[in-house]
Amino acid sequence: MSTVWLRVFLEVARHGSFTVAARTLGWTQSAVSRQVSALEAALGGARLFDRLPRGVRLTEAGRVLVPHAEAVAQSLHGAARELAALREVAGGRLRFGAFATADAALVPWALAAFRARHPGVRVTREEGLTPALLDRLTAGHLDLAVVSTTRPAPLEAYELHHLLDEPLYVAVPAGHPLAGHPRPVALGRLAGADWISGSPRPEGTLLDAVLRQGFRPRITHVVAEWTAKQGYVAAGLGVTLVPALAATSVRPDITLLRLRDEDAPARGVYAATVRGRSLSPAAQAFIGVLREAAVSAVPAATTASAAPVVPG
Secondary structure (H helix, E strand, C coil): CCCHHHHHHHHHHHHHHHHHHHHHHCCCHHHHHCCCCCCCCHHCCCCEECCCCCCCCCCCCHHHHHHHHHHHHHHCEEEEEEEEHHHCCCEEEEEEEHHHHHHHHHHHHHHHHHHCCCCCCCEEEEECHHHHHHHHHHHHCCCCEEEECCCCCCCEEEEEHHHEECEEEEEEEEECCCCCCCCCCCCCHHHHCCECCCCCCCCCCHHHHHCCCCCEEEEECCCCCHHHHHHHHHCCEEEEEHHHHHHCCCCCCEEEEECCCCCCCCCEEEEEEECCCCCCHHHHHHHHHHHHHHHHHCCEEEECCCCCCCCC
16 A cells, blocks of 8 residues: 555545645646545545545545554654654664773763764663674674774774774882883883783783783783772782773872883774664764764874774
């Protein structure tokens, strides 16, 4: 059943006239009559209007059809309004995830700016490690994920929209012998240190950078939360690697040492989306806001250009 037929039927019913309905629609009277006849045929031949000397009048079948036709018309109008809201980023939803240190600086700035500009969008956020976020993205539970990697863009299934490159620091107690060192330090100088990490194994963590220097870090304390790691460092219980996104909230009783680039290459931060999957206008807008926030979130980092970086 054509929705055009229903639209014409409602116009004729509203005006009680084929002639007035045709004028309202910008059609000819014969075209309106053909549409009504086609609708009557689709309904099994039930006559919808009695033809009168002046105009038409709904039959019993026509009166039964009116509320159903109006419901269809209202539903279509509602769909059009919602689609327009999506295009204008005035409605719809945005589901995104981010790794923990991005939640410390980058994401709050971006989320505040996005909500100020697009208050009608329903936003939900998740926090997790990059592999878990990518799994959620692939499964369709997220529209985008803010992820990080210290290696070249890893997964062909994703488009990685580059946000920034953040350097790594090593946090040491304020009284540490290297605390006043004026230049970037080599990781090898910390080979004998006790390390604080979020995992008992360095593989797959920031301490991958240490492994690439040819020594295995001695992890003496496993601490997941960043502020707690700072407390352990301040107490002299070890050192830990700190990405630049977390460096903005460092305690005054610890010191951050910049590492040599060749020892600890900058960690890339990306907004990941699934390759080949259409992005909603809200997701596109949020990526733009993330790029703006990256400039203020990590002033020392190298931020993205306007174009996305897509892994080959």
